[in-house]
Structures are given as structure tokens and as C-alpha cells.
Amino acid sequence: MSQSTPRTSQSTDDGTPQPRVELQEVTVVFGGEAVLADVDLVLAAGRTVLLRGPNGAGKSTLLRAIAGLLPFKGEILLSGARPRTLEGRAAFAFVADVPTLFEDLTVREHAAFLSRAYARPEAEERTLAWYERFELADRVDEFPGTHSRGMRHKAALALALGLEPDLLLLDEPFNTLDVDARETLAEGLRQRAQDGRINLLSAHDQALERDLGAEVVEVRGGHVGRRRG
Amino acid sequence: MWAGDVASATAAGAVTPGASLAALERRMLRRRVGRGYRWVGQTFGWSTIIYLVFWIALFVVGGVQSAAPIEHPLPAAILPVALDALALLALVSVSLQRSPPVVLGRSHAMLLGLSPWSARRVLRPRLLGFFVSRVVVGAVVGTAAWLLVTILFAVSVPALVALGAGLWLLRAALAMLVYERRPIALPLALLASLLAALGAAAGVLGFGPGAAAPVLAAGVASALGVLAAAAAFAYQGAGYPAGYLFDAMVVAEFRTSVLMAVMTQSAGALRRRGVTTRTRRRGKGRRSGSARLRLKPPSTEYGPLGAVAWRSALSLLRAPLLMKVALLAALGYVYAMLSAGVVGGLPLAVLGLAAGFLASWLLGPSVEPAPVPLDPFSRGGGRVLPGLIVAAALFALFAVVRSATGGPTGSGEAGLLGFALVALATVILEKASSWLHVSHREWTAWGLSGLLSGTLMWVLSALGGPGMITLGALGLAFGSLLVLP
Numbered sequence: 059m060s061q062s063t064p065r066t067s068q069s070t071d072d073g074t075p076q077p078r079v080e081l082q083e084v085t086v087v088f089g090g091e092a093v094l095a096d097v098d099l100v101l102a103a104g105r106t107v108l109l110r111g112p113n114g115a116g117k118s119t120l121l122r123a124i125a126g127l128l129p130f131k132g133e134i135l136l137s138g139a140r141p142r143t144l145e146g147r148a149a150f151a152f153v154a155d156v157p158t159l160f161e162d163l164t165v166r167e168h169a170a171f172l173s174r175a176y177a178r179p180e181a182e183e184r185t186l187a188w189y190e191r192f193e194l195a196d197r198v199d200e201f202p203g204t205h206s207r208g209m210r211h212k213a214a215l216a217l218a219l220g221l222e223p224d225l226l227l228l229d230e231p232f233n234t235l236d237v238d239a240r241e242t243l244a245e246g247l248r249q250r251a252q253d254g255r256i257n258l259l260s261a262h263d264q265a266l267e268r269d270l271g272a273e274v275v276e277v278r279g280g281h282v283g284r285r286r287g
Numbered sequence: 288m289w290a291g292d293v294a295s296a297t298a299a300g301a302v303t304p305g306a307s308l309a310a311l312e313r314r315m316l317r318r319r320v321g322r323g324y325r326w327v328g329q330t331f332g333w334s335t336i337i338y339l340v341f342w343i344a345l346f347v348v349g350g351v352q353s354a355a356p357i358e359h360p361l362p363a364a365i366l367p368v369a370l371d372a373l374a375l376l377a378l379v380s381v382s383l384q385r386s387p388p389v390v391l392g393r394s395h396a397m398l399l400g401l402s403p404w405s406a407r408r409v410l411r412p413r414l415l416g417f418f419v420s421r422v423v424v425g426a427v428v429g430t431a432a433w434l435l436v437t438i439l440f441a442v443s444v445p446a447l448v449a450l451g452a453g454l455w456l457l458r459a460a461l462a463m464l465v466y467e468r469r470p471i472a473l474p475l476a477l478l479a480s481l482l483a484a485l486g487a488a489a490g491v492l493g494f495g496p497g498a499a500a501p502v503l504a505a506g507v508a509s510a511l512g513v514l515a516a517a518a519a520f521a522y523q524g525a526g527y528p529a530g531y532l533f534d535a536m537v538v539a540e541f542r543t544s545v546l547m548a549v550m551t552q553s554a555g556a557l558r559r560r561g562v563t564t565r566t567r568r569r570g571k572g573r574r575s576g577s578a579r580l581r582l583k584p585p586s587t588e589y590g591p592l593g594a595v596a597w598r599s600a601l602s603l604l605r606a607p608l609l610m611k612v613a614l615l616a617a618l619g620y621v622y623a624m625l626s627a628g629v630v631g632g633l634p635l636a637v638l639g640l641a642a643g644f645l646a647s648w649l650l651g652p653s654v655e656p657a658p659v660p661l662d663p664f665s666r667g668g669g670r671v672l673p674g675l676i677v678a679a680a681l682f683a684l685f686a687v688v689r690s691a692t693g694g695p696t697g698s699g700e701a702g703l704l705g706f707a708l709v710a711l712a713t714v715i716l717e718k719a720s721s722w723l724h725v726s727h728r729e730w731t732a733w734g735l736s737g738l739l740s741g742t743l744m745w746v747l748s749a750l751g752g753p754g755m756i757t758l759g760a761l762g763l764a765f766g767s768l769l770v771l772p
């Protein structure tokens with residue numbers, strides 16, 4: 059998909075710049091082969107975008123490139139900042155399909171550490187509230203290494219939601235969740251979109267498009283295809 | 288034979304798992320000795336072996352008797368450096384080992400799989416043989432070193448025989464720790480920390496570097512050994528290295544069989560007081576995985592720097608007790624060497640390597656690969672700060688103790704110098720591990736930072752005295768934190 063991408067950030071009525079994600083001719087090469095080729099994409103404030111496509115299509119690669127975890131050619135701007143800069147990193151939170159947690163910190167300490175590292179003190183309370191909603195409240199003083207994959211995923215999602223970043227990048231977030239947690243996450247994502255934030259996630263579930271009121275972007279063979287929703 | 292052994296055990300009125308196992312072990316040992324005896328006899332012939340042993344012994348005794356110092360012996364100052372370097376090499380090589388230290392036979396798997404005995408009990412003869420053989424090898428190496436030192440340095444240090452044996456024993460214990468957490472290795476590691484403390488004490492009491500060489504060499508060997516042991520403990524949490532995958536599976540099988548045995552016992556099939564007591568004690572404990580040591584998070588005013596420093600302090604607080612003892616011993620060793628007068632030259636570079644190893648434990652954990660928005664100063668400062676506060680406090684303590692025990696003047700100077708060395712190594716390690724994207728516990732990272740910090744101190748020593756070195760090193764460390772990304 060190719061479209062013109064204006065670079066100026068738009069602002070809300072109170073003067074706060076609205077979040078915006080812009081990708082221009084983004085190419086990621088692994089071993090001489092382009093896994094993503096010339097991707098142009100613009101995500102506006104208040105949108106939830108679902109990346110959909112077969113395994114190996116490049117969905118996770120796209121998310122990782124936006125998070126600055128992979129080298130790429132082209133331009134990625136997160137609310138006007140490049141992903142590897144301090145401003146860029148502060149603009150998003152990323153939860154991988156296998157979430158990265160600090161094994162030396164308990165789940166509660168994750169909330170304390172990340173809220174301070176992101177200089178968002180109020181995020182600690184919000185994260186603890188998300189732990190409760192994900193039914194993790196009685197396990198927050200344990201190390202994540204003792205938790206199941208689903209519980210680790212819930213903890214990582216609670217941390218990301220608690221930080222309330224402009225952009226939330228989620229790689230297949232619904233895969234390991236139980237039914238209640240899926241509903242909790244969907245509710246959280248809907249609320250974020252209403253608040254004018256951006257959600258970008260990869261998923262295979264057809265029903266999510268309707269549940270989240272999401273736009274769908276098809277990814278096939280490293281190319282971003284049609285957009286609907 | 289099996290039936291006969293059991294019958295004899297029964298006759299002795301001791302039909303217990305332990306007695307049956309001992310009978311089985313005796314049978315296996317007899318069979319192995321018999322097989323070995325026959326193989327040697329058929330392959331070489333026993334008369335040939337006796338003939339060769341006689342002549343080798345004669346040559347060795349003749350060689351020892353004719354050993355005389357060379358005309359111009361080497362300076363004694365090189366001796367501690369050489370001994371330290373050799374001890375370091377012997378211990379560091381453990382981390383490069385890719386094969387299990389003890390090869391288990393099919394019989395062990397059978398014994399463990401089919402019996403309720405603990406793995407430790409079944410493997411005891413094999414482990415005993417392993418450790419005894421290493422002590423013998425170490426003693427031989429120590430004897431050779433004694434002779435070599437006598438010839439090259441014109442000083443006789445018989446303690447090198449015991450040092451060699453101890454070092455090889457420690458090396459074996461560390462290899463076992465890396466391979467599998469064995470209870471037998473723990474007391475050995477604790478013994479090593481005691482030796483390290485002795486090494487430090489030798490320095491504190493004012494021995495010169497030449498006179499205290501064997502003790503100090505034992506000190507560095509032991510301190511680094513215990514640190515490596517602590518590293519092995521931490522490493523186990525992350526899983527086995529790829530080279531040990533097959534053995535890990537075998538050990539996992541062993542553990543399963545042992546677990547089954549414990550379950551059988553706790554279910555009442557074999558009531559034993561020990562098991563029930565242990566089970567009850569575990570039941571009273573908290574849920575596994577809970578944090579036992581906590582530290583209140585800092586005020587949000589301190590921002591990202593405070594957050595990273597808090598996490599680093601937590602990491603130090605939760606470090607295994609063994610590691611804390613090792614840190615104390617290693618810092619003591621660095622202080623002892625510096626207060627014994629090792630300020631410039633090659634010894635300082637070797638000391639830098641020890642400081643690099645020390646830094647790998649003082650430095651806080653990295654946030655990678657999580658894309659957290661941390662500026663380089665918050666990241667670096669937060670990671671090094673708690674460790675350096677601990678190091679500064681310990682060096683000050685050593686200086687006070689040394690002054691109180693009537694040590695020579697300059698106790699504080701040695702402490703400052705030690706702190707500067709450790710600070711420089713820690714900052715360089717932080718930068719190196721961040722840039723190279725490797726764990727700061729990787730020997731490549733701490734080795735590099737240790738060598739670099741030691742070399743920098745060496746260069747600084749050429750420019751001036753201890754005051755100049757301290758100022759220069761602290762300036763370099765702080766400047767790097769402020770300026771480098």
C-alpha cells in the first residue's frame with residue numbers, strides 16, 4: 059500500500075500533539091533477503107490496526123522494526139521521533155509473542171521499576187489495577203520465572219497497558235490468554251482507542267476485527283496489502 | 288554373585304537400601320578391577336609395567352637430586368604474578384570446559400532408575416574417585432612447580448605442592464558446580480573462601496609480596512574460584528549450555544526417579560523420619576518463587592537513574608550468600624595486594640583482571656533487550672552506583688581494620704587505589720557489555736574490562752604515584768559515565 063504521508067503532527071484542542079505513526083519505504087533484510095519490502099503505512103490517533111497474514115508473512119518483523127529492535131532501511135516516526143531515540147522509546151510499549159520480563163524482579167517490582175524508568179509515577183498504580191483485572195493480584199510478589207506462559211503474557215500486557223503509551227505494539231496478544239483475560243484485553247484496547255491512542259497488533263482471529271472495531275492490514279510476502287475496516 | 292552379596296548382607300542383618308547399594312558397589316568395583324587387571328596383563332604385561340615404573344622412579348629421584356638453581360635467578364617479584372596468573376588460568380579454563388567432568392556409566396542410570404536411592408548416594412564412589420584423582424594430579428603439578436621455582440628463582444616453596452592439590456581440587460569442585468549443583472562442592476567452595484580470607488589477612492598483616500606469594504596465590508585462586516562457583520549457581524537458573532544438553536536430559540531423568548522415590552516414601556511405602564520432617568518443613572515455608580528479600584522502591588523524584596540503581600541494589604541484596612562472601616574475599620585480596628606494595632607494573636594489570644571479575648558481580652543487571660527509554664547516564668550510573676557504594680564501604684572497612692591492627696601507614700591510600708581500580712573496571716564493564724550486547728557475567732566482557740582497567744592503571748602509574756593513579760582512574764571512570772553513550 060502506498061500513500062502520501064504528511065510529516066506534520068496534528069494537535070488536539072488543548073494543544074497536546076496527537077499520536078501518529080508513520081512508516082515510509084521501510085525495508086528489513088535478513089540474510090540478503092527482504093523480509094519486509096518498501097512498506098508505507100500511516101496510523102492515526104484513536105485507531106486499532108490488526109496485522110493479518112499467514113505465518114512468516116512479516117507481521118512480527120514489522121512490529122519489531124517499529125519497536126526499533128531490528129535494523130531497517132527507510133523511515134519510521136513515532137509521534138515525530140525515531141524508534142531508537144529516547145522520545146521514540148517513550149512513545150510506545152511492545153509486548154512480543156514471547157514476552158520479555160526481567161527475571162530478577164517480581165511482578166510487583168516490574169510495575170515500580172518501569173513506572174520510574176519511563177518517568178510516569180502514576181503508571182505504577184494503573185499497572186497494579188491491571189494486574190487485578192487480569193487476576194494476577196495474588197501472585198504479584200512472585201518472580202515471573204515461576205509463572206505459566208499465559209500468566210507471563212498477562213503480566214506483560216498489564217505493564218504495557220499501565221504505562222499508557224501513545225502506541226501499543228502487541229504481537230499475537232490473544233494467543234495464550236484465557237477467555238476472561240481476552241475480554242479484559244479487548245476492553246482495554248477499545249478504551250485506549252477511545253482515548254485517542256493507537257493500537258497495532260497482529261492476530262489471526264477473524265472475530266477480533268469486529269470485537270475491537272479495528273482496521274485490518276493484510277501482510278503477505280513482506281508487503282503490506284489492502285486496508286479495510 | 289549378586290545373590291551371594293545380598294545373602295551376605297542378609298546374614299549380617301542389614302537388609303537396608305544402603306547395605307544393598309554397598310554390596311552392589313563392591314561387586315561392581317571387584318568386576319572393574321578384575322577386568323582392568325586382565326586388560327593390562329594381556330596388553331602390556333605386568334613385568335613390563337613394573338620394569339618401566341622402576342626406571343621412571345629412578346630418573347625422577349635422580350632429577351630431583353640434581354636440581355640446582357640457575358646462575359642468575361629471576362627476580363622474586365615475578366613469582367607472585369606468575370603464580371596468580373597460573374591459578375587464574377587454571378580456574379578460568381573451567382568456564383571453557385564443554386564436556387562433563389564426570390562421565391556416568393550405564394550402571395549409574397540403572398541404579399538410579401530402579402532404586403529409591405538418592406543420586407548423590409549412587410554417584411558417591413564415582414565422585415570420590417574423580418576428586419581424589421584431581422588431588423593427585425594437582426599435587427604432581429605442584430611438585431613440578433616447586434622444582435621449577437627452586438631452579439628459576441632460587442627459593443624453595445614446598446607449600447606449592449599443597450597449593451597445587453588444593454587448586455586442582457577447587458577446579459574439580461567448580462567443574463562439578465557448572466555441571467550439576469552438587470552438595471559436595473559447597474563445603475569446598477566455602478573452604479576456598481576461608482583460604483581467600485587468609486590471603487587477604489596475609490596482606491593486611493603486612494607481608495611483602497615475595498614472602499606472602501603462596502598464600503596470596505591461594506587467596507586469588509580461592510577468591511576467583513568462589514566467584515566462579517557463585518557464577519555457576521546463577522548460571523544454573525538460566526539452564527544448561529548446549530554442550531551439556533544430553534547430560535541435562537540424563538540428569539533430569541535421574542531427578543525424576545529420585546522424585547518418584549521421595550513420593551513413594553512420603554506416601555508411606557517406606558516411612559523415614561528424615562523425609563517426613565523435610566516435607567513438613569517445606570509445607571510450612573512460603574510458596575516457591577516468592578521474593579524473600581525486598582527493598583522499598585525509591586521516590587519517583589529520582590527518576591530513571593533511581594529506578595535502575597534500585598534494581599541493581601536489589602540484585603546485590605538477593606545475591607547468594609556464597610557470592611557475598613566471595614565478594615568480600617575478593618575485595619580483601621585486591622586491598623591486600625595493593626597495601627603490600629603492588630602499585631605499578633605487570634602485577635597491577637593482573638590485579639585488573641581480578642577487579643574485572645569483581646565488577647561482573649558488582650554491576651547491576653541490564654535492561655536489554657527491552658526497549659526502555661533510558662539515557663546512557665541513567666543506565667550506566669544506576670547500574671554501577673550500588674556496587675560501588677558497597678565497594679567503597681568495604682575498602683574503608685579494610686583500611687580501618689588495618690590501621691587498628693597496627694599496619695604500616697598508607698592504609699587509606701591502598702583503599703582509595705583499590706576503589707579506583709574496581710570503579711574503573713565496573714564502568715568499563717558497563718560500557719563494554721552495553722556496546723557489545725553481551726551479559727556482564729560473560730568472561731569475555733569482564734576479561735576485557737579487567738585487562739583494560741589494569742592496563743590503564745599501569746599507564747597512569749608511569750605518570751605518578753598512588754595519588755595520581757587514584758585521581759586519574761576515578762576521573763576516567765566518572766568521565767566515561769558522563770560522556771560515553
